[in-house]
Amino acid sequence: MKSTLITGGAGFVGSNLANALLAAGHPVTIFDSLVRPGTEQNLQWLRQLHPETLSFIMADVRDADAVAAASTEVDMIYHLAGQVAVTTSVENPRSDFEVNALGSFNVLESARASGRRPIVVFTSTNKVYGGMEDVEIVRQKTQYSYRDLAGGIAESRALDFHSPYGCSKGAAGQYVRDYARIYGLPTVVFRMSCIYGPRQFGNEDQGWLAHFMIAASSGQPITIYGDGLQVRDALYVGDLVRAFRMAVDHIDTTAGNVYNIGGGPTNTISVRSEFGQVSAELLGAKPDVRFEQWRPGDQKCYVSDISKAAREFGWAPDVGLSRGLRHPWAWVTAEEGPGGHLTGSPVTDAVAAS
Numbered sequence: 361m362k363s364t365l366i367t368g369g370a371g372f373v374g375s376n377l378a379n380a381l382l383a384a385g386h387p388v389t390i391f392d393s394l395v396r397p398g399t400e401q402n403l404q405w406l407r408q409l410h411p412e413t414l415s416f417i418m419a420d421v422r423d424a425d426a427v428a429a430a431s432t433e434v435d436m437i438y439h440l441a442g443q444v445a446v447t448t449s450v451e452n453p454r455s456d457f458e459v460n461a462l463g464s465f466n467v468l469e470s471a472r473a474s475g476r477r478p479i480v481v482f483t484s485t486n487k488v489y490g491g492m493e494d495v496e497i498v499r500q501k502t503q504y505s506y507r508d509l510a511g512g513i514a515e516s517r518a519l520d521f522h523s524p525y526g527c528s529k530g531a532a533g534q535y536v537r538d539y540a541r542i543y544g545l546p547t548v549v550f551r552m553s554c555i556y557g558p559r560q561f562g563n564e565d566q567g568w569l570a571h572f573m574i575a576a577s578s579g580q581p582i583t584i585y586g587d588g589l590q591v592r593d594a595l596y597v598g599d600l601v602r603a604f605r606m607a608v609d610h611i612d613t614t615a616g617n618v619y620n621i622g623g624g625p626t627n628t629i630s631v632r633s634e635f636g637q638v639s640a641e642l643l644g645a646k647p648d649v650r651f652e653q654w655r656p657g658d659q660k661c662y663v664s665d666i667s668k669a670a671r672e673f674g675w676a677p678d679v680g681l682s683r684g685l686r687h688p689w690a691w692v693t694a695e696e697g698p699g700g701h702l703t704g705s706p707v708t709d710a711v712a713a714s
Contacts, residue, residue: 365434365478367391367421367467368441372560372567373483375402376597377438377604382410389415391430392441398561405559421463424470431470436479436608439467439536442529445566446487447655449525460528461535468539468547479608479615480536480547486622486662488530488551489513490520497660503591503630504661512593512625512665515551515618533618540616548607548614553622553664556684557597558691569594569635569685572647573692576639581648585655588632593623593663596684599677603669610673617672622664627681638682642689 364381368374369390378388388410394400406414419426421441431437442460443449449456464482471478496507506512521530539545554569562570575582603621607614629635632649640646669675 362386362435363433364388364436364438365391365430366438366440367427367463369438370394370399370403370406370416371396371440372398372402372557372570373555373597373600374438374440375406375559376557377440377601378406378414379409380601380605382406382413385413387413387415389417389430389434391417391419391421391427393420394418396561397563398559401561402559420459421466422458424466427463427466428470428473431467431474431478433476434474434478435476437467437471437481438604439464439480439482442483443525446523446525446658449523449528453524456524457528460525461531464532465535468535468545471545472539472543477545479611480539480545481604481607482533482536482547482549484533484536484549484551484618485526485529486513486551486553486620486659486664487523487526488519488521488533489517489662490522490526491659492517492520492662495661499589502589502633503628504589505591506661506663509663509665510625511667512622512663513620514665515620515668537616537618546611546615548611548616549618550603550607550621551618551664552595552600553620553662554592554594555597555600556594557688560597560688568631569629570688570692572635572639573642573689576642576647577689577692579648581650583650583652584631585652586631586658586660588630588649588651589660590631590658591628591661591663592631593625593628594681594684595621595623595627595677596679596687598687599679602678603675606673606675607669613672619669619672620664620666621669621675622666623677623681624666625663627677628663629681638685642685
């Protein structure tokens with residue numbers, strides 16, 4: 361079985377990926393600083409499920425020696441550790457750079473120095489495309505949409521790093537891609553859209569679907585920045601985990617490549633209207649919504665063109681939004697979740713349908 365290192369492995373995506381790999385019999389080492397809320401709970405959950413095959417290193421990707429020590433005997437590295445919020449990057453751009461750009465460089469150099477040529481899969485972001493001011497946006501009654509891009513934004517779109525976060529993740533992604541060209545390291549970059557699912561401790565700055573669910577379950581008001589007509593394509597975390605594994609299984613094709621990974625045009629949701637309807641069905645009442653000014657770097661519409669992943673390694677989402685949103689809601693309202701006091705809240709048939 362292949363030995364796997366997951367940086368940021370106690371986070372939302374990392375813990376779901378680790379669980380899938382461990383359940384399949386792969387030994388996994390999680391490398392995480394545990395600074396983000398929820399990571400300790402996620403690590404405890406994994407330890408309970410996989411006490412024999414899970415290893416843990418508490419360290420920071422900015423520590424090059426720690427990264428190197430963790431990388432010496434691994435076959436695969438999923439590099440998920442990072443600073444994930446645009447707002448935080450604006451407030452502290454140096455820390456954002458050190459975690460995202462320098463941390464990713466440390467991972468690449470450690471992989472290169474190990475001599476084992478481990479596969480490196482890196483999670484980037486759609487924010488590397490910037491504000492896309494040249495793309496025609498149509499304002500409809502309940503949402504924005506692209507006028508001419510029915511299939512969404514493709515990987516061929518020119519990069520335009522807005523915000524320190526966009527710069528740090530974009531720079532890291534370019535390094536990851538170039539290490540395949542220059543050093544022959546088998547690397548893959550995922551430019552990810554909105555990801556949702558269980559074990560996501562979302563907040564106002566990152567993980568908006570989870571944040572809205574947590575707030576709604578506890579009766580807290582939801583703040584929408586902008587007019588609420590923003591549209592995002594959303595991907596269930598189980599489908600993302602499958603994409604990770606399929607990209608590795610097809611590494612002869614995927615190495616050195618960049619892929620947009622998201623829900624695509626068939627899994628879009630608007631912040632105000634469509635999510636408001638979903639939350640009303642889940643909760644039985646409409647959430648209390650408040651509005652604030654737009655935030656820097658916010659895109660009115662972002663939808664990924666995911667056809668390249670389908671063509672090159674056969675991946676496409678399986679879980680539609682209406683079915684997928686049931687899973688994080690069930691977790692949020694369970695005893696272990698952030699809104700555990702609502703355990704047993706009903707899910708309507710309308711939401712359950714896929």
